[in-house]
Amino acid sequence: xxxPGPNVRDGEPxxxxxxxxxxxxxxxxxxxxxxxxxxxxxxxxxxxxxGCGKSTALRLMAGLAEPTAGSLERRxxxxxxxxxxxxxxxxxxxxxxxxxxxxxxxxxxxPRAEIRRRVEERLVGLGLGGFARAYPRELSGGMKMRVxxxxxxxxxxxxxxxDEPFASLxxxxxxxxxxxxxxxxxxxxxxxxxxxxxxxxxxxxATRIAVLSARPGRILGEIAVAAPSPRGADYRSSEEYxxxxxxxxxxxxxxxxxx
Amino acid sequence: xxxxxxxALPPALVVLLTLAAWEAVVRLxxxxxxxxxxxxxxxxxxxxxxxxxxxxxxxxxxxxxxxxLAAAVLGAGLAVLLMQAKWIERSLFxxxxxxxxxPLVAIAPLxxxxxxxxxxxxxxxxxxxxxxxxxxxxxxxxxxxxxxLLDLMRLYGASRWQVLRFVRLPSALPYFLGGLxxxxxxxxxxxxxxxxxxxxxxxxxxxxxxxxxxxxxxxIPRMFAALxxxxxxxxxxxxxxxxxxxxxxxxxxxxAVRREGVLSSG
Ligand SMILES: Nc1ncnc2c1ncn2[C@@H]1O[C@H](COP(=O)(O)OP(=O)(O)O)[C@@H](O)[C@H]1O
Ligand SMILES: [Mg+2]
Numbered sequence: 001x002x003x004p005g006p007n008v009r010d011g012e013p014x015x016x017x018x019x020x021x022x023x024x025x026x027x028x029x030x031x032x033x034x035x036x037x038x039x040x041x042x043x044x045x046x047x048x049x050x051g052c053g054k055s056t057a058l059r060l061m062a063g064l065a066e067p068t069a070g071s072l073e074r075r076x077x078x079x080x081x082x083x084x085x086x087x088x089x090x091x092x093x094x095x096x097x098x099x100x101x102x103x104x105x106x107x108x109x110x111p112r113a114e115i116r117r118r119v120e121e122r123l124v125g126l127g128l129g130g131f132a133r134a135y136p137r138e139l140s141g142g143m144k145m146r147v148x149x150x151x152x153x154x155x156x157x158x159x160x161x162x163d164e165p166f167a168s169l170x171x172x173x174x175x176x177x178x179x180x181x182x183x184x185x186x187x188x189x190x191x192x193x194x195x196x197x198x199x200x201x202x203x204x205x206a207t208r209i210a211v212l213s214a215r216p217g218r219i220l221g222e223i224a225v226a227a228p229s230p231r232g233a234d235y236r237s238s239e240e241y242x243x244x245x246x247x248x249x250x251x252x253x254x255x256x257x258x259x
Numbered sequence: 260x261x262x263x264x265x266x267a268l269p270p271a272l273v274v275l276l277t278l279a280a281w282e283a284v285v286r287l288x289x290x291x292x293x294x295x296x297x298x299x300x301x302x303x304x305x306x307x308x309x310x311x312x313x314x315x316x317x318x319x320x321x322x323x324x325x326x327x328l329a330a331a332v333l334g335a336g337l338a339v340l341l342m343q344a345k346w347i348e349r350s351l352f353x354x355x356x357x358x359x360x361x362p363l364v365a366i367a368p369l370x371x372x373x374x375x376x377x378x379x380x381x382x383x384x385x386x387x388x389x390x391x392x393x394x395x396x397x398x399x400x401x402x403x404x405x406x407x408l409l410d411l412m413r414l415y416g417a418s419r420w421q422v423l424r425f426v427r428l429p430s431a432l433p434y435f436l437g438g439l440x441x442x443x444x445x446x447x448x449x450x451x452x453x454x455x456x457x458x459x460x461x462x463x464x465x466x467x468x469x470x471x472x473x474x475x476x477x478x479i480p481r482m483f484a485a486l487x488x489x490x491x492x493x494x495x496x497x498x499x500x501x502x503x504x505x506x507x508x509x510x511x512x513x514x515a516v517r518r519e520g521v522l523s524s525g
Contacts, residue, residue, distance in 0.1 A: 064410050080415050090407040093511045094429040103425065107415040135511050155415070 012075055013037035014159050014191050015061045020070035021216070022056050030056040032216035034070070038159070043185055043192045045202035047248065048212030048220075049256055054195040057217065058084075058161050061193060076158055080108060083152030085162040089144035091136040097147050098123065098132040104155040122150040126180070142173035146180075153184070163195045178205055179232075186229055199252060203244040204236060211251040221251045296480040301487060304480035312469060312481075316488050319465035322378070322450040323443075323496070326385030330442050333386075334393030335435055339423065341394075342401050359391040363449055367456040377457055381465075384453035389446035393438040400434025401427045433512050436504040443496045451489065466492075 020034040030053035038044055038061070046054050059065045060072060062082050076082065091100045098119050105115040123129055126146045136144055145165060152160060162181075166174040182205060185192055196202050202209045209223045227240055235241055278298045284290070285297035292300060305312070337355070341348040367384050374380035404426050412422045454467030466485050473482035508515035 059410075062410075062414060064413060082414060084411065084414055086407045086410075088407065090405060090411070092408065092426070092429065094432070095511075103411070104415050107412070107417045107421055107425070137511060137513075137516065 011040050013073075014040050014075055015193075016073045017057070017060065017067075018071045018073075020057075020060065020067045020072060022053070022060065022065065023068045029216040031060075031067075031218065033218045036210060036219055038191060038193055040158075040191050041189060043182075043194065043205060043207045045206035045209045046193060046195045046212060047197065047199065047202045047209055047252065048217060049214050049252070050197060052212045052215050052255070053217030054212060055163050057212075058163050058193065058195055061159075062161055080104070080155050081158040083155065083157035083160045085145075085148050085152045085160070085165045087164045087167055089136070089141075089148040091144060091147055091151075093136050096133050096135055097128060097139070100136065100147055101150045101154050103151060108155060118154060119150075122154055125184075126150045140173075141169050142177060145169065145177060149177075149181075149184075153188075158191060160190050160192045162192065164197065165194075166201075167197070174201075181205065182229070182231060199245055199248045203241055203248055204231060209244075209248055211248065211255055213255045220255050223247050223251065293477050293479045296483055300480050301483045304478075305484040305487065308481050308484055312466070312485060312488060315464055315466045315469045315485070316492070319447075319450055319454070319467070319489070320492060322381045322385055322453075322465065323447045323492075325382045326389050326449060327439075327443055327446040329382070329386045330389035330393050330446065331435075331439055334390050334438070334442070335397045335431075337394045338397035338401055338431070341398055342427070355391060355394055358387055363388050363452050364456060367453050371453075371457055381450060381453045381457060384456075385446045385449035388449035389442040392441040392445065393435065396434040396438030396441075397431050400431030403434070404430040433504075433508055433514060436500075436507060440497065440500045440504065443500045444493055447489075447493050447496060 016037045017034055020031055021029070022031040022034075023029045034053075034057065036057070046057060048054050056065070060067055061074070062084050063074065063079065064084075092103070095103075101119045101122055102115050105118060110118075120132075123132055126149060128143065128146055128150060131139065131143065131147075136147065139147070149165070152162075166177050169177065178201060181192075181194075184190065194202075194205060203225065206225055209225065211220045211223070212218065213220045223244065225244055227235055227238075227244075282297040282299060285295060285300075290297075296304070337351070341351060363384055366387070367380075370383055371377065371380045374383060408426050408430075409422065412426055417425070450465065451467045454465045455471065458468065458471060466489050469485040470482050470489075473479065473485065505515050510516070
């Protein structure tokens with residue numbers, strides 16, 4: 001059923017969650033009976049109503065939290081082969097852009113010269129070339145988010161997790177960054193899991209869309225997106241795009257109806 | 260430059276007018292000098308008694324400075340220590356609070372008995388009052404680190420030391436500096452209170468001793484001169500610590516940055 005994107009290689013899932021449940025100390029059950037397998041090279045969108053456990057699922061995949069039931073397998077060459085982009089840019093305000101991007105590499109103990117080279121490469125790749133010495137507060141929201149993505153990519157992850165990364169940005173910046181994300185995904189052979197509550201965003205970006213139910217979250221349905229890459233403005237006005245949006249909206253309505 | 264001038268003018272005028280009114284009242288109503296000397300008389304006392312006042316000023320400032328330095332180092336150190344484990348925090352924090360709520364005047368006599376070296380005892384007293392704001396503020400700052408940044412540290416398997424160095428200490432810096440600003444004034448007060456209790460003359464005689472001495476001999480203008488030095492020291496200390504805070508935080512912290520347009524958008 002899963003359709004091959006440009007990067008899809010044969011192979012075992014990068015992350016597989018089987019009948020996963022997550023109950024918090026306060027008693028909130030965020031996830032229950034959650035089944036999901038992330039195929040290598042896909043761009044998976046997790047879509048669901050607010051508070052349904054999307055962030056929780058992402059944190060489980062990152063290894064930042066443990067499931068209370070069920071099993072979670074991760075097939076990654078190293079624990080740090082995961083990049084995480086939070087909803088807020090979450091930069092260190094006291095550090096320059098280049099120091100922020102260098103953080104993962106410094107933590108991994110790479111040699112200075114190597115760190116400088118990789119940071120430089122990332123900054124240029126994300127259009128941050130002139131801002132290496134700037135402090136986060138001197139940047140606009142979109143630029144801060146670029147820094148956050150550059151940081152997540154600095155350690156060359158295999159799996160990139162993004163938690164509603166562009167939700168607080170204006171529409172224009174948002175679509176621009178979406179295109180850049182698609183670009184990165186194609187160039188780098190990344191596997192991406194992307195949380196969003198925007199039907200249009202998910203239909204534009206994803207090779208597969210998983211719709212979550214209201215809390216406790218589980219996968220309500222999956223929609224494969226066959227559209228070719230690269231996608232662009234043309235795709236966004238195509239019949240196929242509208243069809244996907246409609247299908248996703250219907251699923252989402254189902255999720256909301258049950259809450 | 261012009262901006263600085265217009266900013267500084269009103270407060271300077273207010274101060275001048277206040278002093279003029281003070282001088283006028285003292286002169287016109289013939290207030291005796293042993294009740295309230297006028298500003299000019301105090302200035303004269305400051306000039307005449309400078310040879311005695313100056314060493315005392317240095318003495319008080321030295322005690323204050325040493326106490327503040329110790330409070331900064333040990334306060335921040337304790338905050339880091341408290342953060343290492345809940346049980347450490349639970350067992351040590353009460354001591355810090357007890358020290359904080361016990362009035363210095365009540366413990367100073369004991370300290371002066373226990374510690375033979377008077378000067379060391381003075382520093383210890385001033386340290387005790389200056390210590391708490393630094394420790395409490397730094398502890399709060401260490402806990403206030405952005406949780407997502409802490410998540411990021413976990414993602415890359417950062418060690419406890421790395422978390423401290425890359426995230427917690429920088430997060431705590433504005434809090435530490437805020438605590439230090441409060442502690443500066445407290446250290447000065449602590450030094451003066453301890454000097455009052457000690458009442459020592461000779462080598463360890465600070466400004467408080469000059470005030471006591473002037474009181475005994477009813478040299479009221481001299482007393483005011485010592486008070487002026489004391490207040491001036493307090494203001495200067497506060498300004499210095501504020502300046503330090505500004506210098507360290509000016510590039511990134513909201514408390515210090517000047518509002519200007521952003522560099523870029525989009
Ligand atoms: N650390 C936590 N402790 C307790 N409850 C939590 C915690 N994190 C999330 N929750 C709760 O779990 C539910 C799902 O949260 P989340 O995964 O953030 O939802 P989403 O990202 O889909 O909006 C929410 O009801 C939220 O309040
Ligand atoms: Mg969320």
